Structures are given as C-alpha cells and as structure tokens.
Amino acid sequence: MFCKYRVSLVLLLFVFHSSYAQDSYELNTGWKCRQISQVNVPGEEISRAEYSVSSWMPAIVPGTVLTTLLANKQIPDPYYGMNNERI
Numbered sequence: 001m002f003c004k005y006r007v008s009l010v011l012l013l014f015v016f017h018s019s020y021a022q023d024s025y026e027l028n029t030g031w032k033c034r035q036i037s038q039v040n041v042p043g044e045e046i047s048r049a050e051y052s053v054s055s056w057m058p059a060i061v062p063g064t065v066l067t068t069l070l071a072n073k074q075i076p077d078p079y080y081g082m083n084n085e086r087i
Contacts, residue, residue, distance in 0.1 A: 028061050033056060033059040033068055034053075057074075
C-alpha cells in the first residue's frame with residue numbers, strides 16, 4: 001500500500017512539474033564578454049538583471065575567447081600568412 005502511494009505521488013509531482021516547465025532553453029545566443037581589466041565593478045553588480053552590457057562585445061557560443069576576438073576583429077585572422085605568430 002505504501003508503494004502504491006509513493007508511485008502516485010511521484011506521478012503527480014511529475015505531471016505538476018512538467019505542466020509548468022519550459023521544454024527547452026537556447027544557450028547559444030545572447031552572450032557578451034569584455035576584457036577583465038575593463039570591468040571595474042564587483043560580480044554582484046554584474047549579476048543584476050538591470051546591469052547594462054550594451055558596450056560589451058558579442059561572444060561566440062559555443063566557442064573560445066579566440067573565436068570571439070576573431071569574430072569581433074580584435075585579432076588578425078590566424079589562418080592568413082604568419083598572423084598566428086602575432087596572436
């Protein structure tokens with residue numbers, strides 16, 4: 001009898017949660033980055049929803065810092081000439 005109630009409770013919680021849960025999240029857009037030496041505020045302030053990152057450059061996700069810098073023309077193209085040595 002206890003097992004029957006446990007299964008019912010689990011099913012009830014699953015139905016309740018899935019009725020309010022979002023099906024998917026897109027995490028590959030909307031990211032921004034900035035050189036740490038240009039950030040002069042503590043992490044708590046950056047974490048606030050009202051903190052503006054409009055002056056930050058768009059980040060490439062998935063990617064690396066190098067792909068983000070290349071996409072924002074902050075470094076020379078590493079696949080051209082000897083530019084890879086300059087990075």
